[in-house]
Amino acid sequence: MKEENFRAVWWEGGKIALLDQNQLPQRETPSFVDSVEDLADAIMTMKVRGAPAIGIAAAYGVALAAWGKEDPQASALRACDLLARTRPTAVNLFWSLQRMRDVIARSGREDMGPEELKKALLEEAEMIAQEQDQADRLIGKHGASLLPAGCRALTHCNAGGLATLSFGTALGVIKTAYQEGKLSKVWVDETRPLLQGSRLTAWELEKCGIPYTVICDNMAGFAMSRGEVDAVVVGADRIARNGDTANKIGTYSLAVLARHHDIPLYVAAPLSTLDLSIADGGDIVIEERSPGEVGEYRGIKTVPEGAQVWNPAFDITPASLITAIVTEAGVAYPPFAEELGKWAGKGDE
């Protein structure tokens, strides 16, 4: 496999650099953000997206807010508040901001000077990024062990390096299986409305030289019915205590289709995606985004004037349709509650 040679987000000379994901695959140029307000905007408009990548970007955002300031503590705290209001579903955002708040609190206790605090914030952000990358590699190993030789895997949306840092969760499983010589091809759901599959996942697979075929979301069932899919591997945006999983809209339909065809469905996600405070999927709030994402494509209208549009960004896949949940701590099988509770307990507080 060719080495993936990109990062979704990084720190460069006092600025945050992003690979603008709304411009891919056409333009691959980094976009530099030098204020926390611009970063909040980049998260809301999905220049940077994917729960872990949002968490990492937000951590850098707190470091950025402190950078070069006379009173870095106050700026960093204001940044935490602002960034927490960007997107509601990404659990990793809140988890990541909590780690940055912990650094600020420690700086008070330990009486750090301004320069020391700035350094500590940046170090924590770099640490969050690095930990995510380590988690990705472990998730990849654990997940790949579940796939059969010659596997034709189907994935939805982008749970790749663009959604984490550079390797990915669901796509990390796929990349690892390919490295291990057991993956023969990837079916890439284009993933309407924003086409994270055809624009982003295909771009990553192209970079890695992994064979893939892009399909419209509505073609996945037909591919399954022809016996051409061996496993479905997806990411997660929030996993409840019982294993119910919020992920990109369309995941639930895939789960029903996979069950109908006796195809395993694997959810791959870091422990920071687990939300023990939520008993089941019924308690997860689904973000609804602008109707324009469905009703127009780059300014070209695809619905009549006055059309009503529904645009939920996520859906809930019940634990009963999930074969296994793959985390950096290992593979959990149903019923998920005990193992997930044990693992999340380690990460929490």
Next chain:
Amino acid sequence: MKEENFRAVWWEGGKIALLDQNQLPQRETPSFVDSVEDLADAIMTMKVRGAPAIGIAAAYGVALAAWGKEDPQASALRACDLLARTRPTAVNLFWSLQRMRDVIARSGREDMGPEELKKALLEEAEMIAQEQDQADRLIGKHGASLLPAGCRALTHCNAGGLATLSFGTALGVIKTAYQEGKLSKVWVDETRPLLQGSRLTAWELEKCGIPYTVICDNMAGFAMSRGEVDAVVVGADRIARNGDTANKIGTYSLAVLARHHDIPLYVAAPLSTLDLSIADGGDIVIEERSPGEVGEYRGIKTVPEGAQVWNPAFDITPASLITAIVTEAGVAYPPFAEELGKWAGKGDE
């Protein structure tokens, strides 16, 4: 209900007029076709689409080929050959061309003059159109009787007046149910890649004042899981002897999802869509169209350079997932073979 005030295709002053369906919903202007070559191109590029509408357009095409010619018979026969090569799956195309060939054969037997033949060909085309419209109304009545009061129906692609003449099959059922006061809303699958749902079905429903909500195809399962869909109503491009149905790609996934949620799936189609020569869906050839339909939208690329794309235009829904097939002759329930055989026998030969 507001009267639908359009026709998909009609004869006007020695030309064929089409509502160019690639331009909808932005532009609603008729496109005039004055050669059978241009008509063949319009069918292949889907300016006119939907099995019954293709059949009607082709009939007018044969009349057009004869119009104003010294030797209308030879021109009409050449037109039949050319039009038969436009699209492989639309059964109604071949059925319609056979009716036009029958007129030509009769003209020989009855020693018609050229003017008489031209008139007879145009009359036959008008008759095919008129019969389809009558079939639509009957399908509408039969189908609406199956829907519950307050029904929230989900439809896929466009099986509306644009796919027939002006009323539609699946959408005719929905329009009739609305007229009868028993339909509360329509879920419109956008239907990738060509968006016949969001561009065409939504446009028809808007014209009729029927409440609807456009969703991406991958949202249908989530709407079902929330209890917001009471019935799925779709059209058909070819129905095999046992009831297996070829229809727009995505229909099969909907059928699996509907079954999982105990929601009835109704197929609405004229008898001319039945193909007794085919035992089951395994024998139906699936048209695969250009990868560009998936990989770009009006010139904007949505996949990386070099991406492999699979673009089947149809899929097969097995009879076992179909609750009932609604035709102008009535409603058939599983096992479908006997009733379909009886009905198709009437139309055939």
